[in-house]
Amino acid sequence: PVLLCFLLGSLWETSAAQIRYSVPEEMKKGSFVGNIAKDLGLEVRMLSQLGARIVSRGKKQYFALNVRNGSLVIGERIDREELCTQSTQCLLNFNVLVEDTLKIYSVEVEIIDINDNSPHFLLEELELKISETTALGTQHLLENAYDPDVGVNSLQGxxxxSSDHFSLKVHSRAKGVKYPELILERALDREDEPIHHLMLTAWDGGEPVRSGTARIRVTVLDANDNAPVFTQPIYTVNVPENVPQGTVLLIVNATDADEGINSQVRYFLVKIPGKNSEIFQLNSVTGELLTLQNLDYEDAEFHEMEVEAQDGLGLRSRAKIHVTVVDVNDNAPEVTITSVTSSIPENAPPGTIITLFHVHDRDSGKNGQVLCSIPDDLPFKLEKKVDNYHSLVTDRALDREQVSEYNITVTAVDFGGPPLSTDTHIFLHVADINDNPPTFSQSAYSAYIQENNPRGASIYSLTAHDPDSQENALVTYSLVDSNLPLEAPPLSSYVSINSETGVLYALCSFDYEQSQELQLRVTARxxxxxxLSSNVSLTLFILDQNDNAPEILYPAFPTDGSSGVELAPRSAEPGYLVTKVVAVDADSGQNAWLSYHLLKATEPRLFSVGLHSGEIRTVRAFLDKDALKQNLLVAVTDNGEPPLSATISVTVAVADSIPEILSDLSSHPAPESQDDSLLTFYLVIAVAVVSCLFFTFIVLLLALRLRKWWMLQVVQSAADHVGGVSSSQFLGIDGVRAFLQTYSHEVSLTMDSRKSQLFFPQPNYADTLISQQSCEQKESPFPAQSLLQGKD
Incomplete structure (x- = not known):
């Protein structure tokens, strides 16, 4: 049976996670209590590695943990009487905390009483006044002796x-308290012996036995045969602990059947060890019991005292007073931080322990029950552990970029009325991890730069933001790709980027006529x-500058240095279209808007040039006095800043027909040549060829007219496709779109001192869309030349 009880006790202690020891009081500091490492199931070397330590609620640490040998030892002198007064059982409780694993073990140590106190009387001499008429067997209550020890070590008898007149009788009260009474065995005679001296000895049951003595002086008085009598043997009162000082708790009352001085009663509190004499005061005349100090339920829940009533001649009687202190909610909960973490990474999993703390309320009942809480909007929660321990743990994932620091307020509130609370602030820093890539404010960027820029010029600045911190937020920039053709130079030959600031620099001078835009891709890492990294596209638009002068396509410059000749009939009316100067500008926008001006003419008021069309028309009819050959100097100017221009010299021959112009031209003196006949022959052949070509030209013109009509139908149906063509691909003097008009006579004659040449320029037909590439200067497809004689 003993073994079975031992096993059941061990199982109970294991399930309750509690270890219990017993030690006698007054042991020396450092005395062995128990092998805590063995009882916890831990190796001795693990105690210091795991951070095992004692957590006590009291102000004194009565025990210490020896981590070298794993034993629990006495840390401070233990006086059982000071800790537990005369309680039957004296227990000291504390906890052992294993810091790394955050495990808590409850330890209970029972303090065993030793016989270290002797019984003693408060007064060394007790005085009794007994009337000589007192009846035999009368009992006289004596002062108690007090022994703070308990059990057999306390007062036993x-x-x-030895005395001829008195004997001693010992009575036992509740809780085993013994008190003596002096019994009169033989009648007293004041005249024979007015004073009797006795010795009262109190002894305990310890080993060895301790004792204390008090002298008794009995004064024999004249007859007073009635002692005071209390109205009730026990006076009880329940008092809240927060009653103010000086409050009257109750009134005791005793009556004496005698008359005169023998009936006058005075009241006294029987002095006992402890604080009752400092807390309470009894009015000796009125019997009012009042408080001298504030009551404290947490110090003492119950006060017991004796009140004595004494008449004028010394007869006495006693009654008990029981004062029960009622607890009020006057203590706020106490929160003790046992372990705390000041920093936690933002990727810590839910359930990570941040703080371990203990909560205690000195009040009792509902006043001592405590509820802990934290604000609901925090990503944390509280978990209750054993013995009023709580842990603060993470409830969900943290994000440092949203909240980098938390000031967590743990509120401990009791259930008293009104409730009292305590706020404890726990500061937590959320450590950053690299969980955010750099981000740009836009999904795509565009930048503009003038062509012909200087090398090394700053183009654009890109900035990416990384919400992380420190190294995780340090961003570097680089160029990764572009849409350049395969045969184009690498991107590094065009632009570069500062890896720290994100500033783009031009490594070359851009030419709008070669490339209008450049696609880049920037990486921020x-x-x-x-x-972590992210990409963004950057489109670099090249802005045009007026760096190209107009290029005159028609009239074409002869390759042999001679001037072309345009034909105008003598019968031409004012406004007759002689020819048209056609020019293009490689620039774009207003830099390509062209205007035409007549700078110089043989007859200044004979011809005019359209400002925007370049058409050369007659202003008036030809007169006989007008020269056969009119020289015009036309300037073509763009709209750039500053404007650029080109000039062309146009020769207009006034004649009604080609033979006429030829005869007019041949009438002028020509240098002599030995081959005049041969030149005449070639000229006749040339005229015949020109006639054939002219006929062919008329046929082709009709064919192209029909084809143009058919193409208009096709173009109208495909207008949506044409709308997507850049305006820069069309020839035009206004920078948008323009079409060349049809001229039915396009003949040029050139002459020099030795030979004459007749040119038929490439025909331009109405409504024919001319691209920049097709307008390049070409040699006339219909050349005809003959040697002319100096005469008809």
Whole structure:
């Protein structure tokens, strides 16, 4: 049976996670209590590695943990009487905290009483006044002796020295308290012996036995045969602990059947060890019991005292007073931080322990029950552990970029009325991890730069933001790709980027006529581990500058240095279209808007040039006095800043027909030549060829007219496709779109001192869309030349 009880006790202690020891009081500091490492199931070397330590609620640490040998030892002198007064059982409770695993073990140590106190009387001499008429067998209550020890070590009995008149009787009260009474065995005679001296001895049951003595002086008085009598043997009162000082708790009352001085009663509190004499005061005349100090339920829940009533001649009687202190909610909960973490990574999993703390309320009942809480909007929660321990743990994932620091308020509130609370602030820093890539404010960027820019010029500045911190937010920039053709130079030959600031620089001078835009892709990468990155596209638009002068396509410059000749009939009316100067500008926009001006003419008021069309028309009819050959100097100017221009010299021959112009031209003196006949022959052949070509030209013109009509139908149906063509691909003097008009006579004659040439320029037909590439200067497809004689 003993073994079975031992096993059941062990199982109970294991399930309750509690270890219990017993030690006698007054042991020396450092005395062995128990092998805590073995009882916890831990190796001795693990105690210090795991951070095991004692957590006590009291102000004194009565025990210490020896981590070298794993034993629990006495840390401070233990006085059982000071800790537990005369309680039957004296227990000291504390906890052992294993810091790394955050496990808590409850330890209970029972303090065993030793016989270290002797019984003693408060007064060394007790005085009794007994009337000589007192009846035999009358009992006289004596002062108690007090022994703070408990059990057999406490007060066990009294002895009275030998006497012919008195004997001693010992009574037992509740809780085993013994008190002596002096019994009159033989009648007293004041005249024979007015004073009797006795010795009262109190002894305990310890080993060895301790004792204390008090002298008793009995004064024999004249007859007073009635002692005061209390109205009730026990006075009880329940008092809240927060009653103010000086409050009257109750009134005791005793009556005496005697008359005169023998009936006058005075009240006294029987002095006992402890604080009752400092807390309460009894009015000796009125019997009012009042408080001298504030009551404290947490110090003492119950006060017991004796009140004595004494008449004028010394007869006395006693009654008990029981004062029960009622608890009020006057203590706020106490929160003790046992372990705390000041920093936690933002990727910590839910359930990570941040703080371990203990909550205690000195009040009792509902006043001592405590509820802990934190604000609901925090990503944390509280978990209750054993013995009023709580842990603060993470409830969900943290995000440092949203909240980098938390000031967590743990509120401990009791259930008293009104409730009292305590706020404890826990500061937590959320450590950053690289969980955010750099981000640009826009999904795509565009930048503009003038062509012909200087090398090394700053183009644009890109900035990416990384919400992480420190190294995780350190962003570097680089160029990764572009849409350049395969045969084009690498991107690094065009632009570069500062890896720290994100500023783009031009490494070359851009030419709008070669490339109008450049597609780049910029990568922003942080310095985290592993690094994160993001890309953004940048379109670099090249802005045009007026760096190209107009290029005259028609009239074409002869390759042999001679001037072309345009034909105008003598019968031409004012406004007759002689020819048209056609020019293009490689620039775009207003830099390509062209205007035409007549700078110089043989007859200034004979011809005019359209400002925007370049058409050369007659202003008036030809007169006989007008020269056969009119020289015009036309300037073509763009609208750039500053404007650029080109000039062309146009020769207009006034004649009604080609033979006429030829005869007019041949009438002028020509240098002599030995081959005049041969030149005449070639000229006749040339005229015949020109006639054939002219006929062919008329046929082709009709064919192209029909084809143009058919193409208009096709173009109208495909208008949507034409709308997507850049305006820069069309020839035009207004920079948008323009079409060349049809001229039915396009003949040029050139002459020099030795030979004459007749040119038929490439025909331009109405409504024919001319691209920039097709307008390049070409040699006339219908050349005809003959040698002319100096005469008809």
């Amino acid at each position: 009294y002895e009275l020295s 942080d310095s985290g581990d592993p690094p």
